[in-house]
Amino acid sequence: MISLTSPVRTRAHNWPAGAKLLALCGGSVALFAAQSLWVLAAAASGVLVLYALPGAVFFRHGLRRVWPLWPFVVLLVAWHLIAGIPREGALITLRMLTAVALANLVTMTTTLADMMGVVHRLLQPFERLGVNLRAIELAAAMVIRFTPVLAQKGGALAQAWRARSYRRAGWRVIVPFMVLALDDADHVAEALRARGGFEEDRNG
Structure with missing residues (x-):
């Protein structure tokens, strides 16, 4: 990721x-x-x-x-x-x-940490209602992190298609792109399970 x-580094980083x-x-x-x-x-x-x-x-x-x-x-x-x-x-x-x-x-x-800090402060009132803030924050962080990764992989698929065919890739790369996305999701899920997932939050 x-x-x-x-x-x-810019001045805006300190705002x-x-x-x-x-x-x-x-x-x-x-x-x-x-x-x-x-x-x-x-x-x-x-x-x-x-x-x-x-x-x-x-x-x-x-x-x-x-x-x-x-x-x-x-x-x-x-x-x-x-x-x-x-x-x-x-x-x-x-x-x-x-x-x-x-x-x-x-x-x-x-930074991602600063953005997640804002999300945490905004969602904190919902914690009293039993909302799992850690799950929401992790989901938001993963969306932000994985978006450029998936875009990069989609571009690589399109380039690979152009290297093998004179026709535009178009819809033909949708299926392999979905397979890549699902494969990444499976790897991340396994990594989360290996680290305990959200068991600690549920038991606490």
Whole structure:
């Protein structure tokens, strides 16, 4: 498993995780409330500036994380062009790219431990109701950790297909990708069972 945190240390790494997540929520709401192309374009430009401020390494690292969205951008733009509503397509595309880039910026400058600390504080009132917070925190951490791993494996499958065929991979890599994901899940489940799983929480 790999971390989503940036290898480049920035000032934002020292900011409270809760404040960054709250700002992300507020920014996302503002993006979806905006109806002006100029406002959304300015917001996207501002996010690019935030990526560029820590330096070229951080900028390239951040853009590589956002790059996998390009198929969705192509589909959105093509669909709205065919439908004759290009403005709406531009609005949706700018919102999506800017919101994902902001979320990526938060994960790049926040350690997983800090993010899980925020999740723990938010869920703590539910502990009195018998909710297993450890299970929820572990599930959230695994989703964050495994997302880039699965994306990397999906890219490797697509590259392997292209090396053996002139046709696009498309749906043909879905089944092997699912097998890889299930295999990883099985290995993680075995590792959790080997370490006792949540028996300690249930018995306590």
